[in-house]
Amino acid sequence: MRADVFVAIAILGVLSYACRFGGFxxxxxxxxxxxxxxxxxxxxxxxxxxxxxxxxxxxxxxEWIGLAAAIGLMRVTGxxxxxxxxxxxxxxxxxxxxx
Amino acid sequence: xxxxxxxxxxxxxxxxxxMILVPGVTLYGxxxxxxxxxxxxxxxxAVFMSAWMNAGGAQMATLQAWADPVPLFAVCLTTLAMxxxxxxxxxxxxxxxGGLPPHKSYTSLFVMGDQNWAMSLREHAEGRxxxxxxxxSGALLSLLWISATGVGHLFGQVLGNPKTFGVDFMLAxxxxxxxxxxxxxxxxxxxxxxxxxxAVIVEKLIAGPWYILAxxxxxxxVGALRYKPGGDANAG
Numbered sequence: 001m002r003a004d005v006f007v008a009i010a011i012l013g014v015l016s017y018a019c020r021f022g023g024f025x026x027x028x029x030x031x032x033x034x035x036x037x038x039x040x041x042x043x044x045x046x047x048x049x050x051x052x053x054x055x056x057x058x059x060x061x062x063e064w065i066g067l068a069a070a071i072g073l074m075r076v077t078g079x080x081x082x083x084x085x086x087x088x089x090x091x092x093x094x095x096x097x098x099x
Numbered sequence: 100x101x102x103x104x105x106x107x108x109x110x111x112x113x114x115x116x117x118m119i120l121v122p123g124v125t126l127y128g129x130x131x132x133x134x135x136x137x138x139x140x141x142x143x144x145a146v147f148m149s150a151w152m153n154a155g156g157a158q159m160a161t162l163q164a165w166a167d168p169v170p171l172f173a174v175c176l177t178t179l180a181m182x183x184x185x186x187x188x189x190x191x192x193x194x195x196x197g198g199l200p201p202h203k204s205y206t207s208l209f210v211m212g213d214q215n216w217a218m219s220l221r222e223h224a225e226g227r228x229x230x231x232x233x234x235x236s237g238a239l240l241s242l243l244w245i246s247a248t249g250v251g252h253l254f255g256q257v258l259g260n261p262k263t264f265g266v267d268f269m270l271a272x273x274x275x276x277x278x279x280x281x282x283x284x285x286x287x288x289x290x291x292x293x294x295x296x297x298a299v300i301v302e303k304l305i306a307g308p309w310y311i312l313a314x315x316x317x318x319x320x321v322g323a324l325r326y327k328p329g330g331d332a333n334a335g
Contacts, residue, residue: 005144008169012161012178013151019182020208023189024196032190035326042322043183043315044156045281046294048274050314051163053295054302055271063268070272074279081126083279087272092265 062094102198103230113215113235116222120214120240127155128244130269132251137261138162142252149248153210153241156277157181159270164308173308180315188216195223196230203230210237289325294318 023032056067070087077083128149135145135158152158160181161174189208196204207230215236222232261267282288298314 001141001143001147004168004171005140006147008171008174009144009148009151011171011175012148012157013153015175015178016152016154016157016182016185017209019179019185020189020211021205023186024192024204024208025189026186027190027193028197032187034328035323037187038326039319039323040183040187042287042290043180043319045278046290046318046322047160047177047180047311047315048278048281049291049294049318050298050311051160052271052275052278053299053314054310055268057299057302062265063271066265066268066272067275070275071279074276080273080276080280081123083276084130084269084272085126087275088265088269090265091268091272092263095262095265 061098062091065094066091102200103195103228105199105203105231106229107231109227109229109231110235110238112222112227112229113219113232113237114239116218116232117215117236117239120218120236121243123214124240124243125247127273128247129251129254130273131155131158132248132253133255133258133261133266134159134162134251134269135248136252136255137266138165139167140165140252142249145252146245146249149245150241152178153212153244154178154182154185155212155244159273160311163270164311166308170308173312176312177308177315180312180319183319184213185211188213191220192216192233195228196233199230203234207231207234207237210234210241212237212240215240287322287325290318290322292318293321 052067055063066087069090070083073083073086074080131149132145135148136142140148148158157178160177164170164173164177188211192208192211196207211233215233218236219233255261255266258264258266278291282291294314294317297317298310301313302310
């Protein structure tokens with residue numbers, strides 16, 4: 001294992017665990033204000049948007065088909081895994097068959 | 100605070116209850132292993148990451164920022180942004196787990212994920228108060244997550260070029276469906292849209308993974324600002 005990769009993953013694990021027990025630990029001493037709660041709640045969804053946006057903008061037809069299919073499948077099936085896998089399969093097919 | 104029960108029976112109930120999540124976690128872990136392979140991680144590095152971080156969303160998000168050498172500051176902030184929600188999940192367990200001795204509560208928190216957390220709270224709401232349920236379901240899903248990562252990495256090696264099979268698109272596919280699930284709970288699409296637009300702009304202006312953090316911060320601030328006391332914009 002490369003040293004920089006090992007150190008990075010070691011730190012990321014500590015940070016992940018800090019988030020897991022941080023909220024539980026702090027609630028013993030303080031209570032969360034609703035606004036902070038709203039901020040923390042919005043964080044992962046904003047991050048998801050930030051990752052998907054450039055993929056859509058920099059992608060071509062296969063990526064657009066994939067994203068549209070993921071949203072569509074999610075509306076129809078309501079199942080995250082079926083939707084994601086279905087979208088990936090469509091992207092692979094589009095890349096193979098579209099000019 | 101009185102201590103809730105924490106027994107092997109509760110642990111076993113967690114193992115059994117967690118079974119319905121097995122197919123999903125297996126798929127998700129396999130997909131992560133394939134993505135990690137495509138991002139250049141060795142099988143040991145990928146499995147170590149799953150065992151030590153045990154956080155699917157954050158692991159996938161850091162892969163998007165991954166490079167050689169590792170951009171340490173960027174991947175740390177990405178992990179914090181994705182895992183910030185755990186602060187809320189952990190806080191919600193305080194009334195139930197607060198009476199436990201620390202070695203039990205803090206060990207349980209190590210295997211807390213979105214799904215087994217939600218399942219545990221449902222148990223609690225239905226009157227089954229054994230706190231070992233979280234540890235039981237978490238242990239099952241963590242072991243599965245770790246082994247599926249290894250299997251996915253091997254799949255990735257066999258498949259060869261990740262672009263042919265759309266492996267490079269998996270992250271976007273999982274995240275867009277995750278977004279659909281998050282939005283349903285939040286009833287508010289503004290943080291997603293702002294995060295998306297800011298990221299697209301920043302990505303054109305600044306090289307490197309900073310667009311992820313710029314979008315996450317901008318979008319989450321919008322979420323905080325849109326909160327109205329008594330309003331339902333952020334009803335969870």
